[in-house]
Amino acid sequence: MKLSRALGASVFAAILMTGGCDTVWHPSIPPVAGPAEFPTGQIARGAELAAIGDCSVCHTTEGSRPYASGRGVQTPFGVVYATNITPDPETGIGTWPESAFRRAMREGVDRDGRNLYPVFPYPHFTRATDRDIAALYAFLMTRPAVHADTPPNRLPFPLNQRFVLTGWDHLYLRPGAWQPDPAHDADWNRGAYLVEAVGHCGGCHTPRNVLGAETDGQALAGGEAENWYAPPLQAASPARQGWSVDSLTAYLRTGFDAGHGAAAGPMTAVTAELATVPAADVRAMAVYLTSMMPKPAPAPVVAHAGEDPVFAGACGGCHGPDAPMMRNGAPSLAMSTAVNAPTPRGTIQAILQGLPWREGQAAPYMPPFASVLTDAQIAELAAYLRSAYSDKPAWRDLPAEVARVRGAS
Amino acid sequence: MIRLTVNGQQHEVDAEADTPLLYVLRDDLGLNGAKFGCGLGQCGACTVLVDGQPVFSCLTPVSVLAERQVRTIEGLGGNAVQRAFEDVQAAQCGYCIAGMVMRATALLEHNPHPHEDEIRAYMSGNLCRCGTHMRILEAVRQAAGQGVKP
Numbered sequence: 001m002k003l004s005r006a007l008g009a010s011v012f013a014a015i016l017m018t019g020g021c022d023t024v025w026h027p028s029i030p031p032v033a034g035p036a037e038f039p040t041g042q043i044a045r046g047a048e049l050a051a052i053g054d055c056s057v058c059h060t061t062e063g064s065r066p067y068a069s070g071r072g073v074q075t076p077f078g079v080v081y082a083t084n085i086t087p088d089p090e091t092g093i094g095t096w097p098e099s100a101f102r103r104a105m106r107e108g109v110d111r112d113g114r115n116l117y118p119v120f121p122y123p124h125f126t127r128a129t130d131r132d133i134a135a136l137y138a139f140l141m142t143r144p145a146v147h148a149d150t151p152p153n154r155l156p157f158p159l160n161q162r163f164v165l166t167g168w169d170h171l172y173l174r175p176g177a178w179q180p181d182p183a184h185d186a187d188w189n190r191g192a193y194l195v196e197a198v199g200h201c202g203g204c205h206t207p208r209n210v211l212g213a214e215t216d217g218q219a220l221a222g223g224e225a226e227n228w229y230a231p232p233l234q235a236a237s238p239a240r241q242g243w244s245v246d247s248l249t250a251y252l253r254t255g256f257d258a259g260h261g262a263a264a265g266p267m268t269a270v271t272a273e274l275a276t277v278p279a280a281d282v283r284a285m286a287v288y289l290t291s292m293m294p295k296p297a298p299a300p301v302v303a304h305a306g307e308d309p310v311f312a313g314a315c316g317g318c319h320g321p322d323a324p325m326m327r328n329g330a331p332s333l334a335m336s337t338a339v340n341a342p343t344p345r346g347t348i349q350a351i352l353q354g355l356p357w358r359e360g361q362a363a364p365y366m367p368p369f370a371s372v373l374t375d376a377q378i379a380e381l382a383a384y385l386r387s388a389y390s391d392k393p394a395w396r397d398l399p400a401e402v403a404r405v406r407g408a409s
Numbered sequence: 410m411i412r413l414t415v416n417g418q419q420h421e422v423d424a425e426a427d428t429p430l431l432y433v434l435r436d437d438l439g440l441n442g443a444k445f446g447c448g449l450g451q452c453g454a455c456t457v458l459v460d461g462q463p464v465f466s467c468l469t470p471v472s473v474l475a476e477r478q479v480r481t482i483e484g485l486g487g488n489a490v491q492r493a494f495e496d497v498q499a500a501q502c503g504y505c506i507a508g509m510v511m512r513a514t515a516l517l518e519h520n521p522h523p524h525e526d527e528i529r530a531y532m533s534g535n536l537c538r539c540g541t542h543m544r545i546l547e548a549v550r551q552a553a554g555q556g557v558k559p
Contacts, residue, residue: 317450
């Protein structure tokens with residue numbers, strides 16, 4: 001817990017340096033009683049925005065009712081539980097007026113005036129428009145109310161003292177409305193807004209600093225999510241074949257693209273949600289993201305080394321050159337972003353966990369190999385994949401990385 | 410020659426390194442309990458245990474098993490799971506049942522009193538095309554009360 005003490009101390013220092021105690025305190029906003037009514041169109045737009053923002057990934061858990069919370073998000077500092085955002089008056093946000101909801105989205109402060117932890121991506125939501133926040137509010141306030149308490153967070157002192165977050169906010173929360181860039185067209189600006197504000201893609205795809213904030217000047221430069229590799233979405237994109245607007249739109253809406261592969265790990269839920277929103281919104285996001293990426297180039301040819309017996313026995317039935325999956329249009333592993341990435345983490349995770357069945361959906365699937373292969377065998381297999389399917393330099397310290405990823409999974 | 414230990418017995422088999430464990434069990438060792446279903450790790454008919462964990466033997470290269478313990482349905486000797494599957498008549502055609510029994514055995518060895526959700530989540534890797542899943546689940550519930558030892 002030395003790290004957390006040190007972090008706490010620096011946050012205290014930050015409070016003293018940047019604002020003093022007058023801003024530690026946020027007023028409570030008086031509760032409102034009874035359900036409000038909202039126009040149908042506003043609720044419908046709220047549903048789309050909630051899907052773009054993927055609220056349910058944290059605010060719904062397996063077995064919980066929608067938006068009734070309970071998911072513990074593992075952070076480097078401890079576990080923070082997502083709250084109940086159904087309109088239940090006692091355990092949810094049923095007594096929150098829209099002004100309180102807007103303050104939570106913009107400033108990371110709940111109705112009572114308590115700071116929220118930045119696992120809740122208010123540094124992104126702070127850019128959302130009044131209109132979109134109102135639509136999200138309308139959508140959430142018309143969900144079925146569920147009485148469900150949120151478990152207490154598991155954080156060490158002093159991070160369990162919410163006022164320390166005021167210091168964090170002074171350092172890292174940059175309030176202010178989204179500013180469109182007049183050098184780009186409406187589609188690009190729409191996409192930029194959805195990516196940066198509501199979609200909060202940087203939550204995973206931007207590297208975080210020692211205090212858990214997205215690193216300045218490194219927006220979308222690649223990060224991690226639940227110990228999975230989240231690739232860069234800008235110039236440093238390691239995609240073997242560049243993303244076009246069409247291919248990225250298709251990937252984001254289906255979780256699969258024939259030139260790149262299948263969404264895995266935490267990205268699976270993101271693509272499942274984006275499948276439900278208007279294609280124009282997803283396309284705008286793709287327009288913005290691809291504008292920062294390297295231009296699409298023809299797929300390179302990667303020479304295969306001799307076959308590895310573990311690959312042949314465990315992987316070849318699907319990923320081998322003549323396998324049925326390949327004849328059905330799945331991309332070669334040479335196209336895999338995970339295989340071409342600077343870190344082996346995505347490849348190791350895919351081998352360990354596979355891609356679980358998505359119940360009731362036609363979606364990519366891969367069996368897990370965590371119980372089949374030892375750490376040493378996975379390290380050798382990953383090294384083989386890298387040498388046979390990528391012209392990038394070999395990964396270093398593979399055995400240690402496999403042990404680390406397995407231990408944390 | 411490739412070494413492996415199945416149901417406590419050591420074997421040396423003459424097989425290529427990439428040969429699936431399933432083929433070695435059936436063709437070289439005469440252990441025909443595990444079945445070939447899809448060959449792609451999707452159906453679970455070939456499920457056996459490696460160091461106590463269920464694996465798809467169709468996707469397990471035999472050469473990765475040198476120091477590890479393989480268990481097949483032939484090694485269970487009529488455990489509580491097998492008896493419960495018989496009691497509730499969980500099998501229709503029976504093709505998936507060896508795999509189901511092995512997966513259920515692994516579950517109950519590690520978690521003797523699973524919740525319904527845990528049973529369903531754990532068993533979801535194995536499919537039954539006849540549709541006797543409800544009886545299979547009933548058998549797992551019944552076996553859970555009777556104690557399954559490794």
